[in-house]
Amino acid sequence: MARVFVTGSADGLGLMVGSLLVEHGHAVVLHARSEARAEDTQAALPQAEAVLIGDVSTLAAMRAVAGQANDRGRFDAVIHNVGLGYQEPRRVETVDGLSQLWAVNVLAPYVLTALMHKPDRLVYLSSGMHLGGDPSLNDPQWTARRWNGSRAYSDTKLHDMLLAFGVARRWPDVSSNAVSPGWVATRMGGPGAPDDLDQAHRTQAWLAVSDDAAAQGSGGYYYHQRPADVHPAVRDPGLQDRLLDYCRDVSGIALA
Numbered sequence: 001m002a003r004v005f006v007t008g009s010a011d012g013l014g015l016m017v018g019s020l021l022v023e024h025g026h027a028v029v030l031h032a033r034s035e036a037r038a039e040d041t042q043a044a045l046p047q048a049e050a051v052l053i054g055d056v057s058t059l060a061a062m063r064a065v066a067g068q069a070n071d072r073g074r075f076d077a078v079i080h081n082v083g084l085g086y087q088e089p090r091r092v093e094t095v096d097g098l099s100q101l102w103a104v105n106v107l108a109p110y111v112l113t114a115l116m117h118k119p120d121r122l123v124y125l126s127s128g129m130h131l132g133g134d135p136s137l138n139d140p141q142w143t144a145r146r147w148n149g150s151r152a153y154s155d156t157k158l159h160d161m162l163l164a165f166g167v168a169r170r171w172p173d174v175s176s177n178a179v180s181p182g183w184v185a186t187r188m189g190g191p192g193a194p195d196d197l198d199q200a201h202r203t204q205a206w207l208a209v210s211d212d213a214a215a216q217g218s219g220g221y222y223y224h225q226r227p228a229d230v231h232p233a234v235r236d237p238g239l240q241d242r243l244l245d246y247c248r249d250v251s252g253i254a255l256a
C-alpha cells in the first residue's frame, strides 16, 4: 500500500485518480482550494485520509499547502494534477504579479516539489498541447504578447514537461514522469471532448503505485501507459535548467 498526495483533487481527474487509488487500497490525501471545496471533496471521497486546503494561485498558499503536506509526513508519490484550462478568456494577474494560469499550472507544482519531503515518485499532468508550446521561455508571464488562452495553456504544459524531465535529471533517486490524459470530458475538457474519460486517470495511478518496471522509470511521458511524443526541446538539459532557475528566481525557493 502506498500513500499518495494528489493536488487539485476536488473534481475532475484528480478526484478520479484519488478514488481509483482508494479502491485499490492505497492511502490518499486530496487537496482543495477552500474550506467549502474541501468539505465537498471529503464528501465525494470519505475514505480519503485528509483534504489539504489552499488556493495555489498565490505563493503564500503554495507554501502553506507544502507545509500541511509535510506535517502529515512523507508521501510515497505525489501527483501534480492541479491546473487551469485552455479557455481562460484573459490574463489574470495574481497578488504576486504573475499570470494566474502560469502560477497554478507551473509554479505550484515547482514549489510543492521543492518544499515537500522528497517522495519516491512524482507525476506531472501535462498534455498533448505541450507540443504547441513556445520553447523560447521568452515570455512565460504573457506580458509581451496579446493574450491567447489556448497558446498560454500550451506554454504551461510545455513548462510542466521541462519540470518533470528536469527533476528526473537532477534527482536520480526519484522517479519523475509526465502524463497526457487525453482530451476528456471533465469540467476543463468540456462535454464534447473526444477521448476516453475512463482511461484518463489510470496512467497517473500506474506511475504513482505500480510495481511494473516501466512505471518505475524516470524522465518519461506517457499516454494510456505508453510513451508518447515529446517536444524535442523538453530533452534539452539547458532549457530544463532555465525553467527551473526561472521558477527559483520568481519564487525565491530553490530545488535542492
Ligand SMILES: NC(=O)c1ccc[n+]([C@@H]2O[C@H](COP(=O)([O-])OP(=O)(O)OC[C@H]3O[C@@H](n4cnc5c(N)ncnc54)[C@H](OP(=O)(O)O)[C@@H]3O)[C@@H](O)[C@H]2O)c1
Pocket: 007, 008, 009, 010, 011, 012, 013, 014, 031, 032, 033, 037, 054, 055, 056, 057, 080, 081, 082, 083, 084, 085, 104, 125, 126, 127, 128, 180, 181, 182, 183, 184, 185, 186, 187, 188, 189, 193
Ligand atoms: N481534461 C482534459 O482534457 C485534460 C487534457 C490534458 C491535460 N489535462 C490536465 O489534467 C489536469 C486535471 O484537469 P481536469 O480536466 O481534471 O480539470 P478540472 O476538471 O477543471 O479540475 C481541476 C481541479 O483543480 C482545482 N483547482 C484549480 N485551480 C486551483 C487552485 N488555484 N487551487 C486549488 N485547486 C485548484 C479545481 O478546483 P475547483 O473544483 O474548486 O475549481 C479542480 O478540482 C490539469 O493539470 C490539466 O491541465 C486535462
